[in-house]
Amino acid sequence: MFCIQTIISCGVWFFRSCAVFITPLAWSIFMTNQLPKVTSPSIVTLEDLAELADYSLQDTLNCDPDAKENGIDYLPRQVFTGHYVPVNPTPIEDPEYIAHSKHFFRELGFADSMATSADFISMFSGDLSQLPKPMRKLGWATGYALSIYGNEYVQQCPFQTGNGYGDGRAVSVLEAVIQDQRWEMQLKGGGRTPYCRGADGRAVLRSSIREFLVQDHMHSLGVPTSRSLSLYVSKSENVKRPWYSEGSRSKDPDMLISEPVAISTRVAPSFIRVGQLELFGRRARKNEHPKAMQELEKIVLHAIEREYADVIDNQLSTAEKVLMLACEFRSRLTSLVANWIRVGFCQGNFNSDNCSVGGFTLDYGPFGFCDVYDPHFQSWTGGGHHFSFMNQPVAAQQNFKSFCNALRPLLTSYQGTLQHEPSKKNSLQQDYLQQLDEIQDGFSNVMQAQMEKMWAGKLGLSTFNKALFSELESLMAQTPVDYTLFFRELSMLPENIAPLKKSFYKDSEDMDLRWSEWLAKWKSLIASDNVAAPRSDDEISRQMKLVNPKYILREWFVVPAYQQATAGNYALVRELQKIMTQPYAEQSKEIEDKYYRLKPFEFFELGGTSYYSCSS
Numbered sequence: 001m002f003c004i005q006t007i008i009s010c011g012v013w014f015f016r017s018c019a020v021f022i023t024p025l026a027w028s029i030f031m032t033n034q035l036p037k038v039t040s041p042s043i044v045t046l047e048d049l050a051e052l053a054d055y056s057l058q059d060t061l062n063c064d065p066d067a068k069e070n071g072i073d074y075l076p077r078q079v080f081t082g083h084y085v086p087v088n089p090t091p092i093e094d095p096e097y098i099a100h101s102k103h104f105f106r107e108l109g110f111a112d113s114m115a116t117s118a119d120f121i122s123m124f125s126g127d128l129s130q131l132p133k134p135m136r137k138l139g140w141a142t143g144y145a146l147s148i149y150g151n152e153y154v155q156q157c158p159f160q161t162g163n164g165y166g167d168g169r170a171v172s173v174l175e176a177v178i179q180d181q182r183w184e185m186q187l188k189g190g191g192r193t194p195y196c197r198g199a200d201g202r203a204v205l206r207s208s209i210r211e212f213l214v215q216d217h218m219h220s221l222g223v224p225t226s227r228s229l230s231l232y233v234s235k236s237e238n239v240k241r242p243w244y245s246e247g248s249r250s251k252d253p254d255m256l257i258s259e260p261v262a263i264s265t266r267v268a269p270s271f272i273r274v275g276q277l278e279l280f281g282r283r284a285r286k287n288e289h290p291k292a293m294q295e296l297e298k299i300v301l302h303a304i305e306r307e308y309a310d311v312i313d314n315q316l317s318t319a320e321k322v323l324m325l326a327c328e329f330r331s332r333l334t335s336l337v338a339n340w341i342r343v344g345f346c347q348g349n350f351n352s353d354n355c356s357v358g359g360f361t362l363d364y365g366p367f368g369f370c371d372v373y374d375p376h377f378q379s380w381t382g383g384g385h386h387f388s389f390m391n392q393p394v395a396a397q398q399n400f401k402s403f404c405n406a407l408r409p410l411l412t413s414y415q416g417t418l419q420h421e422p423s424k425k426n427s428l429q430q431d432y433l434q435q436l437d438e439i440q441d442g443f444s445n446v447m448q449a450q451m452e453k454m455w456a457g458k459l460g461l462s463t464f465n466k467a468l469f470s471e472l473e474s475l476m477a478q479t480p481v482d483y484t485l486f487f488r489e490l491s492m493l494p495e496n497i498a499p500l501k502k503s504f505y506k507d508s509e510d511m512d513l514r515w516s517e518w519l520a521k522w523k524s525l526i527a528s529d530n531v532a533a534p535r536s537d538d539e540i541s542r543q544m545k546l547v548n549p550k551y552i553l554r555e556w557f558v559v560p561a562y563q564q565a566t567a568g569n570y571a572l573v574r575e576l577q578k579i580m581t582q583p584y585a586e587q588s589k590e591i592e593d594k595y596y597r598l599k600p601f602e603f604f605e606l607g608g609t610s611y612y613s614c615s616s
């Protein structure tokens with residue numbers, strides 16, 4: 001991920017544009033630490049997978065008419081129409097296996113052995129030339145627009161039009177229907193595309209390990225996310241990236257380092273972003289070309305089919321579908337953000353192009369989990385206050401505004417069945433637009449309700465108590481506490497504040513007094529809850545531990561893992577993957593001593609660990 005300083009200092013001109021609460025059943029899966037039981041995998045070879053290939057995106061959406069048929073389309077150019085551009089990914093040289101998601105392989109019915117088989121490695125390190133039929137030997141990239149905190153931008157596009165912005169290094173390579181679920185598989189770091197803006201189209205090992213680990217982790221935390229499939233590194237291809245010298249306290253990287261390139265593959269029902277709908281929404285609004293409205297409608301209907309088919313009736317009119325989509329997305333997005341805050345996650349660059357329409361977390365570059373509770377926590381120095389930890393609900397609201405703006409032309413141009421009765425048509429249009437406005441205006445109330453439900457859950461209470469929470473928030477910030485440790489210790493229902501102090505970064509008698517008072521109030525609320533619906537202490541504690549994870553992917557755990565991996569040792573990556581895919585489990589004493597800890601003093605204010613201005 002690049003910021004403006006980096007662009008200037010390094011001459012690299014592209015830059016970062018940068019569910020609901022989980023059911024008890026799902027929680028019990030995380031808690032019991034069991035992989036879903038699949039007797040024997042049904043997909044053992046790439047040929048097995050090939051049989052499930054089903055490229056409906058390419059078949060139903062519009063292809064860029066200027067695209068090169070062979071997909072060798074690596075120079076930045078404007079893409080004026082069409083939903084996707086066929087692109088032949090550029091394989092990384094000498095790929096080596098690092099990891100695959102065992103959980104996800106199980107879910108898909110893939111044999112673990114596939115991840116190390118030669119043809120699977122080739123495909124997911126970017127070489128599509130030998131794919132068995134009916135797989136296609138071309139991947140595809142998509143264009144998207146960018147809004148930052150609700151403001152439309154085209155400046156990030158090299159042509160200053162917005163037509164040259166999109167997947168600059170993400171290339172989808174397969175759509176398949178696997179066990180009744182449709183998945184799109186996308187390489188990240190798969191080489192240049194017409195949207196690369198002159199950059200190399202690569203992802204380095206460091207950022208690929210971060211993204212690979214955190215996707216698996218977020219899923220195990222019960223937070224909707226794109227999923228990790230596989231991770232391969234090149235044994236011979238390196239690229240240069242700005243980074244921090246050892247021990248650097250500088251905000252910006254102070255050197256260029258050479259890093260191995262890698263390809264991680266992520267999987268989701270679709271990779272449609274709010275920014276993508278916006279690209280077509282803006283074109284339709286400005287009537288940029290004759291097919292602009294039709295292309296907007298197609299992409300929106302496609303998003304519904306991919307992400308909301310189970311809740312939006314296909315028989316409805318487009319306008320009705322659009323309104324339902326807005327409602328459903330609002331509910332997923334608010335739930336997602338409440339879940340982020342529940343686990344201490346900050347998406348430091350929550351632009352519209354990093355906001356998936358499916359309502360799951362997407363683009364793990366400038367992310368971080370907070371150690372110390374700080375409402376302004378933000379590890380990406382380019383992200384600013386607006387994308388900081390506790391401001392994420394407002395950032396989400398801004399993305400929701402961009403989302404509604406993208407849909408609006410479909411309601412304004414509503415044709416329906418009333419073409420011959422213009423007066424009725426006009427009033428229907430007004431009605432639809434008003435309904436969309438109401439859905440948009442209702443965002444903050446829905447968000448607030450999700451947040452209150454989430455805080456009540458973290459505190460083991462049936463309802464949110466404003467006074468208790470306000471005092472807690474100021475205590476957590478003033479002490480300050482370690483966010484994860486604090487809630488996990490509280491989940492043990494401590495008699496007094498002594499166990500909670502394990503989470504304190506500083507000790508002070510004044511604060512102790514306030515904490516003791518707070519704990520007493522909290523206990524009395526737990527007790528009054530118990531009058532209405534009696535629960536044993538064990539039960540309360542068990543429920544709280546299902547909401548408050550014990551293990552979180554802190555940046556200072558990840559740094560040594562990618563450093564060792566760069567030297568060819570993947571043991572720590574695999575260890576972290578194992579631990580962080582059971583975040584609610586107690587795990588062994590040895591793991592607890594190593595990973596259930598306050599952030600050591602020496603890592604504070606350390607460039608590349610506590611913050612980074614580049615995360616690509």
Ligand SMILES: Nc1ncnc2c1ncn2[C@@H]1O[C@H](COP(=O)(O)OP(=O)(O)OP(=O)(O)O)[C@@H](O)[C@H]1O
Pocket residue numbers: 001002014015016017018165166167168169170192195196197199200201202203353354362363364365616
């Ligand atoms: N090395 C690169 N080469 C080409 N394009 C890049 C590169 N790095 C980032 N980009 C593009 O710059 C834009 C902003 O980057 P950003 O960091 O948000 O995305 P990303 O991490 O690459 O991708 P995603 O959002 O797909 O996870 C994106 O369109 C991305 O594709």
Ligand SMILES: [Mg+2]
Pocket residue numbers: 018353354363
């Ligand atoms: Mg991005």
